[in-house]
Amino acid sequence: MRVFIAGFGTETNAFVPFPTGHRAFATFGIFRGDATRHPPGSMSGPLHVWRRETEGRGWTAIEGLFTFAAPSGITSRAVYEGFRDEILADIRQALPLDIVLLNLHGAMVADGYDDCEGDILTRVRQIVGPDVVVGAELDLHCHLSAAMIRDATAIVIYKEYPHIDPMDRAAELFAICADAAQHRVRPVMARYDCRMMGSYRTPVEPMKSFVARMKSFEGKDGILSVSMAHGFAFADVEDVGTRMLVVSDGDIGKAERLAAQLGRELFADRHNFITRFLTPDEALDRAGAHNEGTVVLADRADNPGSGAPGDSTFLLRRILDRRAGPTLFGVMWDPIAFQIAEEAGVGATLDMRLGGKSGKVSGDPVDLRVTVRQIAYGVQQPYGPVMSPLGDLVWLSSDLADIVVNNLRTQTLHADAFRALGIDPTRYRLVVVKSAQHFYNGFAPIAKETLYVTTPGGAEPAYTRLPYTKRTTPFWPKVEDPFAG
Ligand SMILES: [Zn+2]
Known part of the structure; x- marks a missing residue:
């Protein structure tokens, strides 16, 4: 044969x-x-x-x-x-x-x-x-x-x-x-x-x-x-x-x-x-109700694995504005920010403009004073039986949140990904990943609760509003009973 x-x-x-x-x-x-x-x-x-x-x-x-x-x-x-x-x-x-x-x-x-x-x-x-x-x-x-x-x-x-x-x-x-x-x-x-x-x-x-x-x-x-x-x-x-x-x-x-x-x-x-999605405020309210442990927030709408850019700031903005507590936000795809932080070097403190660079689906960039804490190159993360690349990472720390920026447009799949930078994600009250579901097995062991969040990103699960022009048969949830008539 x-x-x-x-x-x-x-x-x-x-x-x-x-x-x-x-x-x-x-x-x-x-x-x-x-x-x-x-x-x-x-x-x-x-x-x-x-x-x-x-x-x-x-x-x-x-x-x-x-x-x-x-x-x-x-x-x-x-x-x-x-x-x-x-x-x-x-x-x-x-x-x-x-x-x-x-x-x-x-x-x-x-x-x-x-x-x-x-x-x-x-x-x-x-x-x-x-x-x-x-x-x-x-x-x-x-x-x-x-x-x-x-x-x-x-x-x-x-x-x-x-x-x-x-x-x-x-x-x-x-x-x-x-x-x-x-x-x-x-x-x-x-x-x-x-x-x-x-x-x-x-x-x-x-x-x-x-x-x-x-x-x-x-x-x-x-x-x-x-x-x-x-x-x-x-x-x-x-x-x-x-x-x-x-x-x-x-x-x-x-x-x-x-x-x-x-x-x-x-x-x-x-x-x-079906999966139910929360708004950023609903998710932060619910996460805030926990007195201990780490809550994982999945920013479904900015999942690069669904074609979204991975640099949206809608959720980051709410976390900063609400002073939501110790937060690890990452990874965020921003090769320009990575390059600037790398050039500044570990230990440098500088004003940086983060995310919001790919279009309307990215939201507005966030300006933040950060310290460059660590850089890691060629990071690999477990994904089921194989390893998957995450690119080069930089850990940026601020008063309100720690942000991990990378230069390869892909999603965080495993909590171990952060260990390349010396970060223990269980030290944070909130961990935010830009992923729809692939992160789940790799974060379940550290998550007190996992919440699925929707924002106006490039993969917003707004099934009733997506501008389809070619599907001819009705579907739920756009139509309550698509089999009627
Ligand atoms: Zn798939």
Whole structure:
């Protein structure tokens, strides 16, 4: 058997003012056939699994392009087409093939392409023909499109948020595709539109049990895989929203029935499944009610992992104005501030202008007198089974809050990230991260309580107000009963 493996993607936020170009991909690496010769990252992990599984069976792995960009605005057309065509050329060169396995995020939008992954899978299918097995792994923040379902043989989506399971899902996709290539199974897929938009946290109930329930159907009665595409709300595409996906062995009716059954269960209990967000003042009131311990505030709307800049000041401003108590605010993406603080050096006290630099979604910059306490370079932080880069950090201390500024636009995933600077986050009453949920496992051990905050940032979960123009079916919460009529 000859197995082709590659990976390409990003998560596109249509509502932020900075496009995704070549630099965004180069920042996290462009690997031409050698991603698996480097340590596994959160996105390259699946390729490692596929190579290991392929070679473990004595089959041949052929590795193509691997590159992922951090979430941000619309991907430029030339950059998308360039990388896409590289993968297609890699596949043509690798023919004849039995299996093609692609790690695609599932929410990349490029100038001229609303459904990049559907476009890629359609073109791959045209090249390899109807008999080659084409498997795709997607992030649960994807837009599950008709083209993806039509042109992939099987799709498996992450089940966990935080995403601790891409490598487990990669192994499952491999098993399905290997069986299909050996004619042991005939995967068929059905999707179900739950007609809802939301954010769902799988480490806590009731989502935890829902994930267990999805898994309970797998591997029996002809059901090969069950996925929930949570969806990525910050995109103006036809397929934006939450969907169920079921892969069955040759029985499309069975797949359709189970997808609909699970989708209806989710919708029926939607008020309990979704994350509730607090305003900054609600969150600070609630945090203030604790007499001891550290409360973690997640600034969901400025999560770089959702394409927001990571330099917004809405929450920082309220914390300073309210003198909310010992606060650790970080990381905040501000490469200019990092450079100024680095130049001033450890021990220097200076007036700095922090954040608020990327547009309206960043708010106004904050002027603050700070002391440069420590600098750390090339910081790595744990994220599930892998390490993830956080860039260079500087610890700025003021009378009202300590702020950690970095120069790589990405989110804080673990409390240990601050230890590179000598900071013990448990010494603070408030710790603020710019993250929607990926931080959760890495901060749960130190958090007396975790609060989810919304601000007017680039990933504000204002599902009733987002200016969608392409989704044609109604959805909750914009419409109270989207199934009526
Ligand atoms: Zn995701």
